[in-house]
Amino acid sequence: xxxxVYIYIFIMAAVTYLIRTLPLTLIRKDIKNKFIRxxxxxxxxxxxxxxxxxxxxxxxxxxxxxxVGLVVAVVLALFDRSLFTVAxxxxxxxxxxxxxxx
Numbered sequence: 092x093x094x095x096v097y098i099y100i101f102i103m104a105a106v107t108y109l110i111r112t113l114p115l116t117l118i119r120k121d122i123k124n125k126f127i128r129x130x131x132x133x134x135x136x137x138x139x140x141x142x143x144x145x146x147x148x149x150x151x152x153x154x155x156x157x158x159v160g161l162v163v164a165v166v167l168a169l170f171d172r173s174l175f176t177v178a179x180x181x182x183x184x185x186x187x188x189x190x191x192x193x
Contacts, residue, residue: 156189160184
């Protein structure tokens with residue numbers, strides 16, 4: 092059985108288009124339900140976290156050094172440090188951890 096790749100591309104494009112346009116066309120009124128509004132408010136943050144967390148752990152030679160960098164970054168961010176400081180310290184922590192793990 093021979094598969095046509097253009098059919099797959101068309102189906103993927105149609106599904107992507109429908110996912111993006113159906114909410115715009117079907118929901119005309121403002122959403123008044125507080126639960127749904129709060130759910131929709133946090134969706135971008137959760138999606139970004141779900142995409143970023145595995146990349147942090149698997150981007151280094153060992154998952155331990157990725158976890159160390161993540162912990163350092165979270166702790167510094169909780170203490171309201173600047174983005175440059177958090178990123179530099181996390182990279183430094185990963186670098187030092189990688190030196191000692193090998």
